[in-house]
Amino acid sequence: MDEIVQKEAKKNKTLGAFKYKSLLECNELDSNFNPDKEIEKINVRICNLLNKDFEIPLNINKNNVNAKNFIFTDNAIKKLKEIKYYIIHKYSIIIEGPTGTAKTKSIEILCEEMGLKLKRFNLSSETKTADLFGRYVGDSDSFSGISFQEGIFIKAFKNNYTLLLDEINLASDQVLQSFEECLDSHKISCEIPGMPWQEIEMDEGFNLIATQNPNKGLFANKRQDLGKKFISRFHVINFDNFQKSELLEIAIGLGAEKNIDRKVLKELVEFHDKIDKKNNDILCFTIREIEATINAISKGENIKDAILSIYGARYKTEEFEKLKLLLKDYPALNVDNKNTKFEFNNEYLYITPLLKNVLKAIKLSFDNYRHVMIVGDEGTGKTYLAKCIAEYRDKLNKNIEEVDEGIYYCECTEDLKCSDLIGNQYPSLNSSENNSNSQSLMKWEDGFLTLAITKGKCCVLDNIEEAPATITERLNGLLDKKLEIEKDLIFEIPESPQKNEVKINKNFRLLCICNYNNISKMSPAFLNRFDIITLEDQIKPILKEANSKKYYLQLIDTLMKQHSYNYEANTQINEIEIKKKEDILNFGKYMDISDSDIDIGEKNIDFKYNSDPNLNELIYKKIIEYNKNGYLSMYKLSLFCRAVHIFSKELDPNKEIPIDKLVNYAYQLIMSPNIEDDKLIEDFIYKKYLNCEIKDSNDNKFFFQESAKLK
Numbered sequence: 175m176d177e178i179v180q181k182e183a184k185k186n187k188t189l190g191a192f193k194y195k196s197l198l199e200c201n202e203l204d205s206n207f208n209p210d211k212e213i214e215k216i217n218v219r220i221c222n223l224l225n226k227d228f229e230i231p232l233n234i235n236k237n238n239v240n241a242k243n244f245i246f247t248d249n250a251i252k253k254l255k256e257i258k259y260y261i262i263h264k265y266s267i268i269i270e271g272p273t274g275t276a277k278t279k280s281i282e283i284l285c286e287e288m289g290l291k292l293k294r295f296n297l298s299s300e301t302k303t304a305d306l307f308g309r310y311v312g313d314s315d316s317f318s319g320i321s322f323q324e325g326i327f328i329k330a331f332k333n334n335y336t337l338l339l340d341e342i343n344l345a346s347d348q349v350l351q352s353f354e355e356c357l358d359s360h361k362i363s364c365e366i367p368g369m370p371w372q373e374i375e376m377d378e379g380f381n382l383i384a385t386q387n388p389n390k391g392l393f394a395n396k397r398q399d400l401g402k403k404f405i406s407r408f409h410v411i412n413f414d415n416f417q418k419s420e421l422l423e424i425a426i427g428l429g430a431e432k433n434i435d436r437k438v439l440k441e442l443v444e445f446h447d448k449i450d451k452k453n454n455d456i457l458c459f460t461i462r463e464i465e466a467t468i469n470a471i472s473k474g475e476n477i478k479d480a481i482l483s484i485y486g487a488r489y490k491t492e493e494f495e496k497l498k499l500l501l502k503d504y505p506a507l508n509v510d511n512k513n514t515k516f517e518f519n520n521e522y523l524y525i526t527p528l529l530k531n532v533l534k535a536i537k538l539s540f541d542n543y544r545h546v547m548i549v550g551d552e553g554t555g556k557t558y559l560a561k562c563i564a565e566y567r568d569k570l571n572k573n574i575e576e577v578d579e580g581i582y583y584c585e586c587t588e589d590l591k592c593s594d595l596i597g598n599q600y601p602s603l604n605s606s607e608n609n610s611n612s613q614s615l616m617k618w619e620d621g622f623l624t625l626a627i628t629k630g631k632c633c634v635l636d637n638i639e640e641a642p643a644t645i646t647e648r649l650n651g652l653l654d655k656k657l658e659i660e661k662d663l664i665f666e667i668p669e670s671p672q673k674n675e676v677k678i679n680k681n682f683r684l685l686c687i688c689n690y691n692n693i694s695k696m697s698p699a700f701l702n703r704f705d706i707i708t709l710e711d712q713i714k715p716i717l718k719e720a721n722s723k724k725y726y727l728q729l730i731d732t733l734m735k736q737h738s739y740n741y742e743a744n745t746q747i748n749e750i751e752i753k754k755k756e757d758i759l760n761f762g763k764y765m766d767i768s769d770s771d772i773d774i775g776e777k778n779i780d781f782k783y784n785s786d787p788n789l790n791e792l793i794y795k796k797i798i799e800y801n802k803n804g805y806l807s808m809y810k811l812s813l814f815c816r817a818v819h820i821f822s823k824e825l826d827p828n829k830e831i832p833i834d835k836l837v838n839y840a841y842q843l844i845m846s847p848n849i850e851d852d853k854l855i856e857d858f859i860y861k862k863y864l865n866c867e868i869k870d871s872n873d874n875k876f877f878f879q880e881s882a883k884l885k
C-alpha cells in the first residue's frame with residue numbers, strides 16, 4: 175500500500191482527489207470499503223510522507239524583501255520552503271494561524287520569487303458564487319450592451335494564476351462546494367444563460383492557496399469548521415504565534431537598517447511580550463505593533479510617545495496608567511522628550527488634556543501610514559472628533575486648485591453593501607455612451623471609498639461594528655498595504671468590468687469609529703490592522719479641576735461658536751444654492767437638467783463670532799444643576815448649546831424673551847424629564863411655526879395639546 179501512496183503522492187494531483195475507482199483497484203481493499211474513510215487514511219499517510227523534509231532552494235533577493243519589512247528567520251525560511259514544495263507538486267494549500275503571523279505576506283514573497291502571478295480575493299459569509307465565477311456586466315463594445323465577465327476563480331483557473339483566497343472558513347457551504355468539484359476534476363463545468371454549456375480545463379500553472387484564522391481562542395464562534403471532505407483536498411500548514419526569540423530576531427532585522435539601538439529593540443520585545451501575556455481581550459498585540467513602533471522611532475518620533483500611542487492609546491485611563499507604570503521598568507523606552515511639538519488648529523474644537531493625548535496618538539498613527547479606529551462610549555464626541563480630523567487632514571493635503579468637496583463620511587448599518595463603498599453598475603441611459611454598433615446598458619460608478627483611495631482623502635466609517643462581515647473582510651487586503659515602503663500600490667476591484675484596479679494615493683487614510691462595548695462584534699484580524707485609540711468622557715476630568723468653572727466656560731464658548739458657524743454656514747449655503755440653481759435652471763430650462771446635476775462649487779462662509787459671557791454663564795449654571803442629579807456627556811452638552819443657539823437665533827431674533835427663560839426652556843427640552851408650560855415662549859412658537867396665537871388652538875392641527883408629553 176505504501177508504494178501506491180508514494181506513487182500517488184508524486185503525481186500532479188490535488189491532495190484527496192483520488193477516484194473511488196482507483197481505490198477499488200487496490201488489492202488490499204474490497205468492494206465493501208467506506209470511500210471517505212479510505213480517502214482520509216490515504217491523505218494522512220501522504221502527509222506523513224511529504225512532511226519529512228523540504229530540501230528545496232529559495233532563490234530570493236533578501237535585500238529586496240527586507241525592504242518590505244519581512245525578516246528571514248529560520249522558522250520563516252522553513253515555512254516558505256514548505257509552501258514552495260506543495261506549490262511545485264501542485265497541491266492546494268490552507269495556511270492556518272492567528273492574525274499577524276505573516277500568512278499573506280509569505281505567499282506574496284514566495285510568488286514573487288517563483289515568478290507566479292498572484293491574485294487575491296477576500297471571502298466572507300456573504301460572498302456569492304457569482305463573485306468567484308462571473309456575472310453579466312455592461313459592455314459598450316457588445317451589440318447587446320452587456321457581456322459575461324469571468325470571475326477571479328475562472329481567470330486564475332485557466333490563465334496560469336496563483337489564487338489566494340483569504341478567510342476561507344468564512345465562506346458559505348455553497349461557495350465552498352462550487353470549487354470543490356473543480357479541484358477533483360481539474361475542470362469547471364458551467365452553463366451561462368444565453369450561452370452553450372462549456373467546460374474549462376485547468377491550466378497547469380494554476381495554484382490554489384487559502385488562509386484562515388483558527389476557530390478557537392479570540393476567533394471562537396467567528397469562523398466555521400470546514401468539513402473533513404473539503405479539507406481533505408488541501409494540505410494544511412500551521413502558522414503559530416511568534417515566540418519571544420523569533421520576535422527579537424524580527425525586531426533586530428527591522429531595526430538594522432534604521433540604526434536603532436539594539437537595547438531599545440530588546441526592551442521593546444520584552445515589553446511587548448509582557449503586556450501580550452497579560453492581555454486577554456480581543457484587542458490582541460502582534461508583530462504589527464512592534465513594526466509600527468520601530469517605524470515611528472526611525473522617523474524621529476519620541477520612543478515613549480510612540481509606545482504610549484501604539485500600545486497604550488487603546489486603553490481607558492486606569493489601564494493606561496498601569497501601562498505607563500510598567501514602562502518605567504524599561505529605561506531605554508521610558509525616555510521623555512519635552513521638546514515634542516503638537517499642533518492641531520481647529521477653533522471649533524475645545525482641546526482638553528485628555529483630547530490632546532488622543533489627537534497626538536492619531537497624528538502619530540497617520541504620520542506613520544497607519545489607519546485608525548476611534549473607540550469610546552456613547553456621547554463622548556467620537557463622530558464630531560473624527561470629522562474634524564478628516565477635515566483637518568484633507569486641508570493639509572489639499573491641492574490648491576482642487577475644489578473642496580467635503581469629507582468622505584459614511585455611517586455603517588447592517589444593510590451596508592460592498593458596492594456602497596467600492597462601486598456598482600447602474601443602468602445607463604446616456605446617449606453619449608452609444609457607438610456606431612451598440613450602447614452599454616450598464617455603467618460603473620466608483621463608490622466613495624474608491625474615490626477616497628484615489629484622491630488621497632481621509633475616509634470616515636462610523637459605527638463600523640454594525641457593518642456586515644463582507645465589508646470588514648473586504649477591507650483587509652486594503653489595510654495590509656505598506657503605504658510607507660511600497661511604490662505604486664494597487665487596490666484591486668474585481669467587481670468593476672472597466673478597471674480591475676486603482677492606484678492608492680499615499681495620503682489616503684481610513685478612520686473608523688466604534689462603540690467601546692461593541693468591539694467584540696468584530697474579528698481580531700480586522701481590529702489588529704488598525705491603531706485602536708480610545709476616546710473617554712471629557713466632562714468628568716473637568717469637574718476634578720480646581721478651576722473647573724473656567725474650563726467649562728471655555729468649552730461652552732467653543733460649542734456655541736461651533737453651532738453659530740454651522741448655522742451661518744447652512745444659511746449662506748442655502749442662499750448660494752438657491753441663487754445658483756435659479757440661474758442655472760433659467761439658463762437651461764429647455765435642457766434636461768435636474769437639481770442633482772448642479773454643482774454648487776466651493777462655499778466661502780462669511781462668519782464672525784461674538785462671544786456672549788452672560789449667555790455662557792447661564793448655560794454653565796444649568797450644567798452644574800444637572801451634574802447634581804445626572805451624567806452629562808459631551809453629546810448632551812453640545813445638544814443643549816445647540817438648542818440655546820437655535821432658540822436665540824430662530825425663535826427670538828429680536829430679543830423679546832428674557833434670555834434666562836430661553837436657556838431654561840432649552841434645558842427642559844434637552845435635559846430635564848419634565849417640561850413646564852411657559853406661555854410667553856409657547857406663544858412665540860405658535861406665532862412662528864403655526865402662524866397663530868395660542869387662543870386659536872381649537873383647530874384640529876393642535877391635537878397634540880391633548881397630551882402633555884406629546885405637546
